[in-house]
Amino acid sequence: MQPLMILMLILILACGLCVALTRNLLVAAVVFMAQSLAMSVVWILLQSPDLAITQAAVGAGIDSLLLFVTLRRIHAVDAAAQQEEGQAAPEEGGALHGENP
Amino acid sequence: MARIRDDTGLNARQRFLRWLLEGDDALDQALADGLDAPPPRPLPSPRAVPVPAAPDPGQRRRERASRWLYVCIALLLCVGIMGILLRTAADLPAFGRADNPTNNEVPARYIEKGLQETGAVNIVAGMILDYRAFDTLGESNVLFVAACTVVILLRLQQGDGHRLPRSVAEELTWEPRHDVILQTMASLLVPLALMFGLYVVLNGHLSPGGGFSGGTVMGAALILYLAAFGFEKAERFFTFRTFRAVSVCALGFYALAKAYSFFTGANGLPSVFTPGTPGALFSAGLIPYLNIAVGLVVACTMYAFFTLFRKGDV
Amino acid sequence: MPLWQSIPLASILLPLAGAALASVLPARAARRWTVLLLCLVTGGSCLLLVRTLPGSTAFNYPMGHFGAPWGNELRAGPLEAMMALLFSGISLLSLLGGMRRLQEDITSHRQSAFCAILLLMQAALMAQVYTNDLFTVYVFVEIMTIAGCALIASRSTRGRGLASAARYMVMNLIASALLLLGIILTYDLTGHLLMEPVQKAILPLQQSGAYALPLTAVIALPVLALAIKAALFPFHTWVPDAYASATPTGAAMLSGVVCKGYLVVLLKVIFRVITPAVVLDAGISDVLFCFGAAGMVMGSVHALRQTEVKRMIAWSSVAQIGYIFLGLGLHTEAGAAAALLHLMGHAAAKSLLFLSVDPLMAASGRQGRLEGLRGAGLRAPVAGAAFTLGALSLVGIPFLPGFVSKVSLARAALAYGGLHTWGALAVLALSTLLNVLYMLRTVLLIWSPGGSPRDPAVPSPGPLCHLSLGLLSAACLGLGCLAGPVLEAIRAGLAVFGIPL
Amino acid sequence: MSLTNLEELTAIALFGIGFTLLLLDRNLIKKILGFSMTDSGIYLFLAARGYVAGRTAPIVTEGVQAVEAYVNPIPAGLVLTGIVVSVASTAVMLALTFRLYRSYHTLNLDEITNLAGKEAD
Known part of the structure; x- marks a missing residue:
């Protein structure tokens, strides 16, 4: 068992837990993207380069793009930006969180 | 929530930001019109929907109880499935061994004859x-x-x-x-x-x-x-x-x-693609x-x- | 290999390739193209049935230049031909019967996409019926899942359909994940994906006692996944809203055909992959029996409480799926044959109900409430007659398929002995009683005089709808009157359905 | 019970996290992420089962065509198919989510169901 493999497996699990526990959807999407990248390293370690290319293109590419464009169309992304600027989030910011207030 | 919009004097970017941040009834209406089947009906304003009148306490209690029941059953199901599967994964043939049942004659043929039969490296x-x-x-x-x-x-x-x-x-x-x-x-x-x-x-x-x-x-x-x-x-x-x-x-x-x-x-015919x-x-x-x-x-x-x-x- | 043995291949690839074409045709041409292809597939299935039934022969059809165990494979026999005929025929009649409503419900710029989805659904169903490979099952199950979502959500005039589509997707995605995991565990233990080699590998594994827990998971996961997909009782939550808000074609196909596609796969998994003996050993069939019985009672109770007619029919579907699982759970040849007969009868009767209730509602000012349908049969007599026939078939009146299948279920239960017999008989009696209550109530209501007079502005359902209702009624009657030979054919088909060892 | 199957155990744990999210989280986007993770877990499981220590990726190099040289190609092919299927399902779910948010202005599936139930049909 290589140390890199163990590291990646831990990273994948940590990302999974983070996605499950965070209430900010934007954070969840970004962490999910990171998990896909870790997964494609694992594919390389498992001697499946086909899967590594596909996973990188899909998980970190198309899946995340679609996720981001959906989040933006439902106002979640810009609400997050506003929150960071210290302004009160608009009402639609409710979509940002896992649970509605 | 009534929203009085005054878009005059805003440039396109400001209008767009405003749309992103505040939503736009006209856009919602257009989406509804574009996506809905005829005959058109007067659509209830979507903005009016999200705040339902306070449900009576009995109904709310029932809802909460059914949600609680659902969460319990789902948790039980998750934990049960997880337990069985973790145990299953541990019981399976060991990782990375060459004598696992999956390494049988099928992958052997793909590897040994694949290049000749399909031509793919x-x-x-x-x-x-x-x-x-x-x-x-x-x-x-x-x-x-x-x-x-x-x-x-x-x-x-x-x-x-x-x-x-x-x-x-x-x-x-x-x-x-x-x-x-x-x-x-x-x-x-x-x-x-x-x-x-x-x-x-x-x-x-x-x-x-x-x-x-x-x-x-x-x-x-x-x-x-x-x-x-x-x-x-x-x-x-x-x-x-x-x-x-x-x-x-x-x-x-x-x-x-x-x-x-x-x-x-x-039908056992040869393919013209060699x-x-x-x-x-x-x-x-x-x-x-x-x-x-x-x-x-x-x-x-x-x-x-x-x-x-x-x-x-x- | 004679040419007719390529019919399974053609009935999968024709709709598959036709779907791509349908998506670019204008709406009217796309509809006609879809009808034409469905006709061709139905005719082909007929021909295949005629060829395979007499000697009850089954054959394997390699997909490509490399036979088993290296490539994919199809397998066809009398039972597969019957199922293919049933599915393609009912899809065709559902499309014809709901054609007018389809044009009203779905805007023209989305109709060609809808037709493409119908064809893909048909191709996936045919693939389920004929395939002999576990991973192919998974791929085409996914096509069915997504196409089903489109059937529910395509009307989309309001959120209710969308909300039920979302719940349907969540349920089905869970089931897909479990199914895939089950297939992968199977592959891992046996090293094969084709059903025949898997079966040969599983038997010694079970006898040797090694990997006992993984083997149980291999059996339980696909069965659970397919039960969820077929909307067995505790997993049915999306059913009433979805059937009530889909366009009639969609509702008839979902209840009449799509659920049944998953059941055929389940049958294949039990009989061809895992073999009945191993399933019995794992105790899965008792679980199916219990859930089936619960579904029969609970579905009927809920149907009785509904005030909207479409939701009542949808709840009755939940109950009828319970009957089929009860038959499978009896775990005898007779039980499976009865379940299959019930499956066929229910497919015809339920799509008849969904297609005929729409003209009835149209004749009563488009209201879905039961009370509003008073006298609807008098205003739309053809649809009323068809509805009555379908309802009576579900209740189980002699000379209709529901009666014969219930009797054969009872016979199979009697032959089984022990607790199962009494349980099955009691549940059958109770469920039939409830069926009588809610179905006959509705039938009496639509024929009792009164209610609003017919609105002359409402167009008649049209000759296509009447033709389809007539053909479906004829199919119901035919299934009921010829139940003996059909049951014989099912038995003969089952004998060559599983691979003889 | 042995702990040699670390990859598989991780995969099942990931499957479990995703499965729990899919069943228990009410937010539709989180459900979609959970579904993707469930599938990732299954693919990791499958690919791990295909791995054989000391062998290389199944691409014929220098004319070597011995079974001992390459890992099992079947799991890789199956996972490839599976990844496509999960992209397709994700896209459909996201489209549904978007439409539902447009109609109800919430992502909470329970709330959506409640609101939809109150509509007349």
């Missing part, structure tokens, strides 16, 4: 496009059925006398323009990404990758072009018509080619052509997904 490509081609044919149709479903769900009705209100159409297609950094980077990256995607598709039978991964890369490159240079330029070479034409040609070719090879295979010289670009019988077809479908579908999500049309 990449054994995975030979397997999914020749030995087990039926699954892969189904797979590309999964993508197609998803594209059709997204079209049904998201495509706005335009043309045929249906026009969105001008402000709405403007806002849907609004995009940042003349972003120098983005455009410079895109003009560097888009050709590179397209070339890489094309390489992956064309060499699918020789090196890792294939139609799907290469097609996804090409689709992502197209999306980047769209993001940097805007709909107007992108629509010069890609519209809904292009999407439909490319998917029907590529999928039709795929189905016909596979029908031919299934039919000849089952494996050719292993390692050459156009060797391995039908495999490179199938990879090109899949790559085209996938690139178009990915791009179409993005634009359908972005503005309700391709």
Whole structure:
């Protein structure tokens, strides 16, 4: 068992837990993207380069793009930006969180 | 919540930000009109929906109780399934051993004779496009059925006398323009990404990758072009018509080619597509052509997904 | 290999390739193209049935130049031909019967996509019926799942359909994940994906006692996944809203055909992959029996409480799926044959109900409430007659398929002995009683005079709808009157359905 | 019970996290992420089962065509198919989510169900 493999497996699990526990959807999407990248390293370690290319293109590419464009169309992304600027989030910011207030 | 909007004196970017942050009743209405079937009904204002009158306490208690019950059952189910599966995983034959049941005569034949029988240097490509081609044919149709479903769900009705209100159409297609950094980077990256995607598709039978991964890369490159240079330029070479034409040609070719090879295979007839010289670009019988077809479908579908999500049309 | 043996291949690839073409045709041409292809597939299935039934022969059809165990494979026999005929025929009649409503419900710029989805659904169903490979099952199950979502959500005039589509997708995605995991565990233990080699590998594994827990998971996961997908009782939550808000074609196909597609796969998994003996050993069939019985009672109770007619029919579907699982859970040849007969009868009767209730509602000012349907049969007599026939068949009146299948279920239960017999008989009696209550109540209501007079502005359902209702009624009557030979054919088909060892 | 199957155990744990999210989280986007993770877990499981220590990726190099040289190509092919299928399902779910948010202005599936139930049909 290589140390890199163990590291990646831990990273994948940590990302999974983070996605499950965070209430900010934007954070969840970004962490999910990171998990896909870790997964494609694992594919390389498992001697499946086909899967590594596909996973990188899909998980970190198309899946995340679609996720981001959906989040933006439902106002979640810009609400997050506003929150960071210290302004009160608009009402639609409710979509940002896992649970509605 | 009544919302008095005064858009006069705002430029397009401010209007767009306002739309993003506040939502837009006119847009919601347009979406509803565009997506709903005739006869049109007076739609309840969506903004009026989310705040229901306070439900009576009995009903609320019932709801809470049923939710609690659901959570308990679901947790129990999750924990149970997880426990059984973890135990199962631990019980399975050990990781990475050569004598596991999966390493039987089937992969042995793929590895030992795959190059001669299919002509593909990449054994995975030979397997999914020749030995087990039926699954892969189904797979590309999964993508197609998803594209059709997204079209049904998201495509706005335009043309045929249906026009969105001008402000709405403007806002849907609004995009940042003349972003120098983005455009410079895109003009560097888009050709590179397209070339890489094309390489992956064309060499699918020789090196890792294939139609799907290469097609996804090409689709992502197209999306980047769209993001940097805007709909107007992108629509010069890609519209809904292009999407439909490319998917029907590529999928039709795929189905016909596979029908031919299934039919000849089952009837013991020789195929006219021979494996050719292993390692050459156009060797391995039908495999490179199938990879090109899949790559085209996938690139178009990915791009179409993005634009359908972005503005309700391709 | 004679040419007719390529019919399974053609009936999968024709709709698959036709779907791509349908998506680019204009709406009217796409509809006609879909009807034409469905006709061709139905005719082909007929021919295949005629060829395979006499000697009850089954054959394997390699997909490509490499036979088993290296490539994919199809397998066809009398039972597969019957199922293919049933599915393609009912899809065709559902499309014809709901054609007018389809044009009203779905805007023209989305109709060609909808037709493409119907064709893909048909191709996936045919693939389920004929395939002999576990991973192919998974791929085409996914096509069915996504196409089903489109059937539910395509009308989309309001949120209710969308909300039920979302719940349907969540349920089905869970089930897909479990199914895939089950297939992968199977592959891992046996090293094969084709059904025949898997079966040969599983038997010694079970006898040796090694990997006992993984083997149980291999059996339980696909069965659980397919039960969820077929909307067995506790997993049915999306059913009433979805059937009530889909366009009639969609509702008829979902209840009449799509659920049944998953059941055929389940039958294949039990009989061809895992073999009945191993399933019995794992105790899975008792679980199916219990859930089936619970579904029969709970579905009927809920149906009785509904005030909207479409939701009542949807709840009755939940109950009828319970009957089929009860038959499978009896775990005898007779039980499976009875379940299959019930499956066929229910497919015809339920799509008849969904197609005929729409003209009835149209004749009563488009209201879905039961009370509003008073006298609807007098205003739309053809649809009323068809509805009555379908309802009576579900209740189980002699000379209709529901009666014969219930009797054969009872016979199979009697032959089984022990607790199962009494349980099955009691549940059958109770459920039939409830069926009588809610179905006959509705039938009496639509024929009792009164209610609003017919609105002359409402167009008649049209000759296509009447033709389809007539053909479906004829199919119901035919199944009921010829139940003996049909049951014989099912038995003969079952004998060659599983692979003889 | 042995702990040699670390990859598989991780995969099942990932499957479990995703499964729990899919069942228990009310937010539709989180459900979609959970579904993707469930599938990733299954693919990791499958690919791990195909791995054989000391062998290389199944691409014929230098004419070597011995079974001992390459890992099992079947799991890689199956996972490839599976990844496509999960992209398709994700796209459909996201489209549904978007439409639902447009109609109800919430992502909470329970709330959506409640609101939808109150509509007349």
